[in-house]
Amino acid sequence: DSGVTQTPKHLITATGQRVTLRCSPRSGDLSVYWYQQSLDQGLQFLIQYYNGEERAKGNILERFSAQQFPDLHSELNLSSLELGDSALYFCASSLWTSPQETQYFGPGTRLLVL
Amino acid sequence: DQQVKQNSPSLSVQEGRISILNCDYTNSMFDYFLWYKKYPAEGPTFLISISSIKDKNEDGRFTVFLNKSAKHLSLHIVPSQPGDSAVYFCAASVSGTYKYIFGTGTRLKVLA
Numbered sequence: 001d002s003g004v005t006q007t008p009k010h011l012i013t014a015t016g017q018r019v020t021l022r023c024s025p026r027s028g029d030l031s032v033y034w035y036q037q038s039l040d041q042g043l044q045f046l047i048q049y050y051n052g053e054e055r056a057k058g059n060i061l062e063r064f065s066a067q068q069f070p071d072l073h074s075e076l077n078l079s080s081l082e083l084g085d086s087a088l089y090f091c092a093s094s095l096w097t098s099p100q101e102t103q104y105f106g107p108g109t110r111l112l113v114l
Numbered sequence: 115d116q117q118v119k120q121n122s123p124s125l126s127v128q129e130g131r132i133s134i135l136n137c138d139y140t141n142s143m144f145d146y147f148l149w150y151k152k153y154p155a156e157g158p159t160f161l162i163s164i165s166s167i168k169d170k171n172e173d174g175r176f177t178v179f180l181n182k183s184a185k186h187l188s189l190h191i192v193p194s195q196p197g198d199s200a201v202y203f204c205a206a207s208v209s210g211t212y213k214y215i216f217g218t219g220t221r222l223k224v225l226a
Binding site: 002004033035041042043044045048055056058090092100102103104105106107108 | 118120146150155156157158159160163165203205207209211212213214215216217218219
């Protein structure tokens with residue numbers, strides 16, 4: 001158990017809909033990262049927050065947005081969903097924000113768009 | 115553009131033998147590399163890392179080798195155990211960019 005929690009574990013929805021994925025980092029960690037893993041793909045970095053502020057952006061679509069709240073939990077919002085958005089979405093956390101820090105991953109949310 | 119490549123989708127090894135997982139990268143700015151292990155229905159877990167100032171890092175049964183001129187790193191597991199059966203991802207980062215670039219993973223199966 002990494003100490004990072006993600007809800008829900010599974011999500012099934014229809015094209016055009018909007019969903020929110022939630023992540024609670026390890027106690028004391030200030031950084032939260034979001035990744036997408038599509039079928040047969042590596043983990044694609046989406047976005048990072050550090051202590052409530054956006055720190056880095058990766059291959060995140062404009063239909064996707066995220067935020068980190070004062071209690072440090074984070075939400076990833078996916079809107080106007082398409083079939084291709086079906087994937088595993090992982091959240092990870094670390095104490096600070098250096099790439100040389102270990103990132104601890106949650107178990108992921110499996111999203112299926114029908 | 116896949117900056118980090120794991121060209122072997124799968125690998126099978128007998129228990130007790132050496133497992134060698136390979137990773138190639140194209141961006142010469144990468145200066146920190148990591149290996150993560152992932153079991154089904156779990157998130158990736160950190161295994162071992164190496165900075166570009168080194169060419170080898172060892173942690174128990176796990177050793178990572180870095181060949182900067184070839185832009186290649188490898189993970190050696192000796193001896194391999196059935197519990198090592200998992201998907202292994204390599205990842206790379208550039209100092210100051212705050213993000214990892216992951217490969218597509220290699221599924222290792224250690225046969226008892």
